[in-house]
Structure formats: structure tokens, C-alpha cells
Amino acid sequence: MFDIIVIGGGVVGCAVLDKLAMKGYSCALLEADDDVAVGASRANSGIVHAGYDAVPGTKKAKYNVRGAYLMPSLAKELDVPYKNTGSLVVAGENGMAGLEELMVRAAENGVQAEILDREAILKIEPNVSDAVRFALYAPTAGIISPYKLTIALADRAVTNGAKVFLNRKVVKIEKADGKFVLETESGEKFEAKMVVNSAGAGAADISDLAGAEHFDVAFARGDYFVLDVTEGKNVSTVIFPLPDEKGKGILVAPTADGNVIYGPTSIKEQIPSTDVTSEGLDAIRKGVEKTYKCPNYRKVIRLFAGVRATCGDDFVMEESKRVDNFVNLVGICSPGLSSAPAIAEWVESVADKKGFAKNTDVKTVKLK
Ligand SMILES: Cc1cc2nc3c(=O)[nH]c(=O)nc-3n(C[C@H](O)[C@H](O)[C@H](O)COP(=O)(O)OP(=O)(O)OC[C@H]3O[C@@H](n4cnc5c(N)ncnc54)[C@H](O)[C@@H]3O)c2cc1C
Structure with a gap:
């Protein structure tokens, strides 16, 4: 026993x-x-989220912030690929209110964050789309091989x-x-x-x-494109759009293994299916073009999907x-x-x- x-x-x-x-x-x-x-x-994004997004007072906020603090030393002990990339939530001309809301959450969750203008954003990530005007930058975010x-x-x-x-x-x-x-x-x-x-x-x-x-658990599938390591030179941080009711949105990010990912979607499923669909891939293409100016689908090396199981x-x-x-x-x-x-x-x-x-x-x- x-x-x-x-x-x-x-x-x-x-x-x-x-x-x-x-x-x-x-x-x-x-x-x-x-x-x-x-x-x-x-089958996920492999992001060690900084913790500005979770609603203050929730378990998600508490354990995300503590976990993100522990992760770099844990990865080092275990010799697992981890990189402190920081992350950007990018927004256009009308997005400042959404970014300020995230700044309030960041402060309540005790997470370091600042709002950048376009000039400052380009110093961190030159390939954000032309529509991007402002961003919330969270320097403690990272990527890990999950x-x-x-x-x-x-x-x-x-x-x-x-x-x-x-x-x-x-x-x-x-x-x-x-x-x-x-x-x-x-x-x-x-x-x-x-x-x-x-x-x-x-x-x-x-x-x-x-x-x-x-x-009662609900399932939501997240589809992804994975790009060749040669695309890694174009993205150095994690680029998110403003989050919406479905989640954190379609991101562009490097992976800890040197590839780049575009995704994930958030498509409701009755059962935990990991079948990528053309509907999902179209949604990713639309999402990526809002935040990133050099998507390169000729360098896609594979597709995958993961399933979120949520309970409230x-x-x-x-x-x-x-x-x-x-x-x-x-x-x-x-x-x-x-x-x-x-x-x-x-x-x-x-x-x-x-x-x-x-x-x-x-x-x-x-x-x-
Ligand atoms: C698309 C997507 C993107 C995500 N991106 C991120 C991200 O960037 N950053 C982040 O922090 N989180 C992210 N997440 C969330 C993260 O992936 C999950 O929270 C985490 O992987 C959950 O781990 P788990 O061990 O609870 O579940 P799982 O990894 O699903 O493991 C559960 C295990 O239980 C086993 N199991 C099930 N039933 C039984 C049984 N009856 N008997 C024995 N074994 C059983 C399964 O086979 C499985 O191996 C993402 C999730 C998805 C789907």
C-alpha cells in the first residue's frame, strides 16, 4: 500500500x-x-504567464504568480529549456482602456508590468503589425518546454x-x-x-x-501552427492580443525548442477532441494578422491541438x-x-x- x-x-x-x-x-x-x-x-503554448491576466483573488491568480516565480529555478534544477522572454499584450488606437484594466489586475496580483508606446514596443519586438500602438509589457513572462x-x-x-x-x-x-x-x-x-x-x-x-x-467540465480545443526554427529570428517575445471572454486570444510566440507557434483557437467541444480543423486554422490566420506583420505559412512544419478542461x-x-x-x-x-x-x-x-x-x-x- x-x-x-x-x-x-x-x-x-x-x-x-x-x-x-x-x-x-x-x-x-x-x-x-x-x-x-x-x-x-x-499540447499548449508553453508560456509561463507572468500573472497579470488572472482575476485578482482567484486561485488562478494566486497559483500563477507563485508558479511563475518558482519556474525559472525549477527549470534550472531539472535542466529543462526555459527562457525569460517577457510578453506583450498589443493593442491598436482604441485599446488603451483594455490595457489599463490589465495594469490594474497586474498591480493587484503583484505582477511587474508597464504600458509601452509604439516606439518602445518596436525596440522589443520589431515585427508587430502596423496597427499596434500600445502594449502592456510583462518582463517576467517566459517560455518552457511543457x-x-x-x-x-x-x-x-x-x-x-x-x-x-x-x-x-x-x-x-x-x-x-x-x-x-x-x-x-x-x-x-x-x-x-x-x-x-x-x-x-x-x-x-x-x-x-x-x-x-x-x-461539470467543459472542453475547448486550441489549434496551432508550428513553424520551422528558421522563423525563430522574427519573434523574440510572446505577442498576445487583448484578451476577450474566450481567453487570451491568438498569440505569436517562440517555443523553448526554437520554433514559432501561432495559435491557439478556443473552440467548444463536447468531448476532448484534438483534431485540428480548417475553421480553426482560418481563425488563427485572422488573429495573427492583427498583431504580427510577417506571418509565413510556407514555413509551417506541423499542426496540433490541445484541449482545455474548464470547470467554471x-x-x-x-x-x-x-x-x-x-x-x-x-x-x-x-x-x-x-x-x-x-x-x-x-x-x-x-x-x-x-x-x-x-x-x-x-x-x-x-x-x-
Ligand atoms: C490550447 C492550450 C494552451 C495552453 N497554454 C498554456 C500556457 O501557455 N501556459 C499555461 O500556463 N497553461 C497553458 N495551458 C493549460 C495547461 O496546458 C494545463 O493547465 C495543464 O497542462 C494541465 O495539466 P494536467 O496535469 O492537469 O492535465 P493533463 O496534462 O491533461 O494530464 C492529465 C492526465 O491524466 C490522465 N488520465 C485521465 N483519466 C485518467 C484515468 N482514469 N486514469 C489514469 N489517468 C488518467 C490523462 O491520460 C493525462 O495524461 C494551455 C492549455 C491548452 C489546452
């Missing part, structure tokens, strides 16, 4: 496992697929004694005599005293399986009131990548209250 089992090997589950293993807890992760980083954690981060977190957790079980889709959860019995599709059983549900798009189903709270307007991070020792991490959409290190700290603080034994031999291994 493990003290703690984490369900789901995305960036959140792996960050949690890493923290718990580092603390010396007996812990394991069950992942349905044949590797970690196969869900939203491999899948390399997830894999490195899982690796370090295993080095510190955690177990990772792949191809283990959890299909049944029972609790008796203070312990959980988790059953996988093949009928294999795993026991634990505490369960952390970080199953991404499947997290609401896992909560139902455990008899914990029911959550904020992250759900709570201990179940119906099932003791069952922790729900549901609706961890954007900025979930940026927030993952801080979400892991919160889960660690929950585990610390349970009085589980710690293996004091664990070394806080830093991977080279």
Missing part, C-alpha cells in the same frame, strides 16, 4: 509526485496512457523513490477501513491512504468514481468534503502549466497534515 496515489501524469500530477517524493512520502502515479505528458501538458518539464518532474520523482505506473487507466475507486482501492482497466488493484485526482480532462469522472463531488471560471483545488483524504484538482486549464509548481506546493501542504511517515533517506536529487 502507498500513502499517496496521484491519478494522471500531466504536468500537474508529475509536479505533485515530485514534491511528495522529495518530502519522502511513499507515493505512486497511475497514468492511463503509455507515457506521461500526453494530455493538455504536451513536455520536457513534465517528463523531468516524473524522472526526479522516480529517482526519489516514487513509482510511476503507465497504461493504468483507473476505472473503479472504493474506500473501506480508511484505505482506497483503485482498480485499473486490466483489473489490477492499488491501495493508498490518500488520493490526488489530477486526471485533467478525466478529473470530473475520477471524482464521480470516488463518490466525491460532481463537477477558476481552478478547483480542494479536499473532498464527501470522501476523506481525496484531493480534487479539476478544471486546471490555463494558466495550469505556469501554476503547476505552486499547485504541487499546496498538495504537499495537505499531505503534511496527514501524519504519514517520511523516508528520511531521500535526497533532494537535482538532475544534471
Whole structure:
């Protein structure tokens, strides 16, 4: 029996496992697929958001700001590609009110930001479109390889004694005599005293399986173009439009591996589908031309899509009131990548209250 089992090997589950293993807890992760980083954690923008966008007072704001602070040193420890690029939210002649609103949020969230005029913008990013007049510049934003981060977190957790079980889709959860019995599709059983549900798009189903709270989750697909590394010379920072009710909008950004991405869309889905559509690609083209003056579709090397699983307007991070020792991490959409290190700290603080034994031999291994 493990003290703690984490369900789901995305960036959140792996960050949690890493923290718990580092603390010396007996812990394991069950992942349905044949590797970690196969869900939203491999198909996103890879932006470490500065934290000016999230509504002050929300969990998104709190954990984004803390996660963005932790990310550079975490990436260094794990030897994962990360770059502090800063980010721009660009706007035309009529966009100042929107930028000022973001400045107020930035101040309330404690995030460094300033409004730049066109001359100052061009010094940072010469290829913004001719319509751009003003921008909010957030110098602490960055880019990271989301899948390399997830894999490195899982690796370090295993080095510190955690177990990772792949191809283990959890299909049944029972609790008796203070312990959980988790059953996988093949009928294999795993026991634990505490369960952390970080199953991404499947997290609401896992909560139902455990008899914990029911959550209504909505899905929104984000399509992307990926451009060849030769386009990397044209973009040095992350270029966002003003956000709208659908989200942060279509961005142009370098990736930590040296490519450039255009996207994502936000297209509602009934099920978590990752099929890119021509409707999505057209929406990206329209979005890109508003902010960026040298899109180059001849250099597109591939397309991909990721799916956001949202539950209301904020992250759900709570201990179940119906099932003791069952922790729900549901609706961890954007900025979930940026927030993952801080979400892991919160889960660690929950585990610390349970009085589980710690293996004091664990070394806080830093991977080279
Ligand atoms: C288009 C898009 C762009 C984004 N851009 C950014 C960004 O730039 N910056 C940012 O901070 N955030 C961004 N995000 C959000 C970020 O990607 C997510 O918040 C984060 O990846 C969520 O990680 P997770 O571990 O919760 O979920 P996932 O990565 O989806 O992992 C969940 C895992 O659970 C497994 N699972 C599901 N059901 C079961 C089961 N029954 N048994 C066992 N395992 C199960 C799945 O196979 C999966 O591997 C973006 C998201 C999308 C979709």
C-alpha cells in the first residue's frame, strides 16, 4: 500500500509526485496512457504567464504568480529549456482602456508590468503589425518546454523513490477501513491512504468514481501552427492580443525548442477532441494578422491541438468534503502549466497534515 496515489501524469500530477517524493512520502502515479505528458501538458503554448491576466483573488491568480516565480529555478534544477522572454499584450488606437484594466489586475496580483508606446514596443519586438500602438509589457513572462518539464518532474520523482505506473487507466475507486482501492482497466488493484485526482480532462469522472463531488467540465480545443526554427529570428517575445471572454486570444510566440507557434483557437467541444480543423486554422490566420506583420505559412512544419478542461471560471483545488483524504484538482486549464509548481506546493501542504511517515533517506536529487 502507498500513502499517496496521484491519478494522471500531466504536468500537474508529475509536479505533485515530485514534491511528495522529495518530502519522502511513499507515493505512486497511475497514468492511463503509455507515457506521461500526453494530455493538455504536451499540447499548449508553453508560456509561463507572468500573472497579470488572472482575476485578482482567484486561485488562478494566486497559483500563477507563485508558479511563475518558482519556474525559472525549477527549470534550472531539472535542466529543462526555459527562457525569460517577457510578453506583450498589443493593442491598436482604441485599446488603451483594455490595457489599463490589465495594469490594474497586474498591480493587484503583484505582477511587474508597464504600458509601452509604439516606439518602445518596436525596440522589443520589431515585427508587430502596423496597427499596434500600445502594449502592456510583462518582463517576467517566459517560455518552457511543457513536455520536457513534465517528463523531468516524473524522472526526479522516480529517482526519489516514487513509482510511476503507465497504461493504468483507473476505472473503479472504493474506500473501506480508511484505505482506497483503485482498480485499473486490466483489473489490477492499488491501495493508498490518500488520493490526488489530477486526471485533467478525466478529473470530473475520477471524482464521480470516488463518490466525491460532481463537477461539470467543459472542453475547448486550441489549434496551432508550428513553424520551422528558421522563423525563430522574427519573434523574440510572446505577442498576445487583448484578451476577450474566450481567453487570451491568438498569440505569436517562440517555443523553448526554437520554433514559432501561432495559435491557439478556443473552440467548444463536447468531448476532448484534438483534431485540428480548417475553421480553426482560418481563425488563427485572422488573429495573427492583427498583431504580427510577417506571418509565413510556407514555413509551417506541423499542426496540433490541445484541449482545455474548464470547470467554471477558476481552478478547483480542494479536499473532498464527501470522501476523506481525496484531493480534487479539476478544471486546471490555463494558466495550469505556469501554476503547476505552486499547485504541487499546496498538495504537499495537505499531505503534511496527514501524519504519514517520511523516508528520511531521500535526497533532494537535482538532475544534471
Ligand atoms: C490550447 C492550450 C494552451 C495552453 N497554454 C498554456 C500556457 O501557455 N501556459 C499555461 O500556463 N497553461 C497553458 N495551458 C493549460 C495547461 O496546458 C494545463 O493547465 C495543464 O497542462 C494541465 O495539466 P494536467 O496535469 O492537469 O492535465 P493533463 O496534462 O491533461 O494530464 C492529465 C492526465 O491524466 C490522465 N488520465 C485521465 N483519466 C485518467 C484515468 N482514469 N486514469 C489514469 N489517468 C488518467 C490523462 O491520460 C493525462 O495524461 C494551455 C492549455 C491548452 C489546452
